[in-house]
Amino acid sequence: MTWFQEAKLGIFMHWGAFSVPAWAEPIGELGTFDSEFWFAHCPYAEWYWNSSQIPGSPAFEHHRAVHGGRPYDDFLDEWWAERFDPDDLAQLFARAGARYVVPTTKHHDGITLWDAPGTGSRNTVHRGPQRDLVADLARAARAHGLRFGVYYSGGIDWHAGRRAVIRHEDEIDDHGRANESAYAAYALRQVRDLIQRYRPDVLWNDIGWPDLGLDDLPALFAEYREVVPEGVVNDRWDGTHSRRPSVRPDFRTSEYQANRQNEGDGAWENCRGIGFSFGYNQAEGPQHSLSVAGAVRLLADVVSRGGNLLLNVGPRADGTLPRTQREVLEGMADWMAVNSSAIHGSQPLGGVSPGDAPWLRWTRHGDHAYALIADAAGDVTLAHRSGLLDPTTAVRLYGGPVAAHTVPDGTLLHIGEVGELPVVVRFDVLG
Structure with a gap:
């Protein structure tokens, strides 16, 4: 746990078939909008499957006008990652001052970035990029001195789980989250596979876990900690944020302006994109994104209050970073080359006024x-x-x-x- 609390900066990486349409309405930050408006106008490009299924929404109209309303899985076969250079990305992340990287291994669309058990050919090894992207990123990250974590969407899977369209936050638990025993076994098998294959330093789950699989979590965490003694687990296993005594996270999370109450005592981490989306959104411009100064100030603010910043990048479908995102990381690298001693391994200072x-x-x-x-x-x-x-x-x-x-x-x-x-x-x- 010590390494995590001293790291201060991690890189989140959302990459998937959603990087092909790469579109969302860039309305602003999570936590600043009414839930019903948020889902209809969702600025998260990685939620494209859901947003484009809401009649009358901007994503619905975009999908019909630009993509003819075709099936989402067509995008998997158009995601080629032909310019993906994991060593270049890992080197950039390290220079920017990151100490760990957490890529998506399966987002809500259910497409896995490794040959996950139970997926058949619906993964990046058999279709699209035709390579184990998780292994590529793990190798490159560790070669450049970064700890390697994995993001996994345990609660939502629009392919193996439930396909109901979510229009409001209250609907996630009602019919959005997959709670059945068959899906619980499916997800458990995949997370165990991630642990055994890649020995991730961070186990970062999202949107909860199937209700009929919650009793499996203590054994899963025990297995994980036996394989990775210094590994850490986040708080998003029971609903969005864990509440059950059996689910004991190592750190709590906030996201943009949401769940800021978790930024308190103990280990915590704020995650957000450089822009308003996690997945690459071609509708975003510099006006929707952090500047170099804004990113540095965000990092300093989070660290001064005792937290970590998990700053997200969303590569294009070809594997390259959008210019704005790369420029922000390059600027952070220049700043950290001079000032990292104020960040890494630091603690809040008492008796002062920000x-x-x-x-x-x-x-x-x-x-x-x-x-x-x-x-x-x-x-x-x-x-x-x-x-x-x-x-x-x-x-x-x-x-x-x-x-x-x-x-x-x-x-x-x-x-x-x-x-x-x-x-x-x-x-x-x-x-």
């Missing part, structure tokens, strides 16, 4: 405190309790000493002009 004018977040690593500052000009007062920092030790990371002195409300820092991208000033901690 702020938004100027923008300010704090972390601590050992005897050092780090002030992450943006949107500042000239002198900046860093609010903290008396006696916490030694102002004579203020130094901008790889930028030399910074003039500072104690004031009644904290430390006055002569920082100069700072734009949207945070700079980091390190102090010795006195008490």
